[in-house]
Amino acid sequence: MKYILNFFLIFIFTFIKSQENKTLSELEVKYNFTYVEDTLNKNSLVGEPMILLTNGKQSTYFSENYVKNLEYLKKQLDAPINKGEIRTINFENAPRNRVRHNVYTENNETFISYRMARDTYTFKNTDVLSWTIDNNEKKEILGYKCVKATLKLNAQVWIAWFTYDIPINDGPYKFKGLPGLILKLNEKHGYFNFDAISISKSSQPIEFKKGIMVSKEQFLKKREEYMNDPSQGRISTQEYRKKTEENKKKYNNSLE
Incomplete structure (x- = not known):
């Protein structure tokens, strides 16, 4: 009995310490991320809510729908079933997430992760962001006075x-380096748009969901291989190859 009690106390202490060691956010910023899937068709605009958790030193950026999708599936799996029944999951009502990337930043280093099929690949962002600030251009967003930067x-x-x-x-995705939080960001031609829709205090954990570490060049090669054959050799029919080629032409816009 004494051994069990000691083990229980050690477990509780370890759990509390693990919670204490987690880096917590101070702000939660929600963005409406919209983008054009096909650059030859401006009407192919789709959108998804994204979340930035930040404390000024560390941050994580991810799809809200992806988290809701996981929560939905967990709820389905945890739901009680009668003895002898086969568990079924209704995927039709699951929140759909198109965005397959998440971003983690710490000590001014940014790591970008992309999901492709069953694997997630992570690479370090090496882009140099040289902003030009124009303090004469101003607008108000969510009650905050904002200035323009290009x-x-x-x-x-x-x-x-x-x-x-x-x-x-x-700011959203890999876009940082300004003396203030980015609330709105647009690619000049409107191919990508990030618009903050809410800002609130937060104490959620900031986690690095790291995948297979690769260079950006290796990631781009993996992405090309995936686009050429999403099934990774499991399907090889004329109809499949035709559909793959059509999708490559249709979904031709990427942040990287």
Whole structure:
């Protein structure tokens, strides 16, 4: 009995310490992320709610629908069933998530993870974000006074609106490096749009959900292989190959 009690006390102490060691957020920012799937068809605009948890030093950014999808499936699995019944899960009502990436930042280092089929690949972001701030351009977003900043990155131009009132160097996806939180971000042609829809206090854990570590070049190669054959060799029919080629032309827009 004494051994069981000691074991129980050790377990409780370990659990409490593990909770204490977790890095907690101070803010939760929700963004409406919209993007054009097919750059040749501006009407192919889709959207998904995204969440940024940040404390100014560490942050994580992920799809809200992905979390809701996991919670839905867990609830289905935990639901009681009668003896002899076969458990069935209704996937039709599960929240659908199109976005397959999440981002983790710590000590000014950003790691981007993408899910492809059953695997998740993580690479370190090496882009240099050289913003140009225009304090003469101003607008109000969610009650905060924001100023304009622009960024040229590769072949794209990004327009951001950030607020000095929240002096946190953070924003959606990999876009950071400004002296205030980014509340609105658009690619110049409207292919990608991030719009903050709420800001609230938060004490949720900030976790690094790391996948298989690769370089960005390795990730791009893996993505190309996946786009060429999503089934990874499990299907090889003329109809499948035709559909794959159609999807490659249709879904041709990516943040990386």
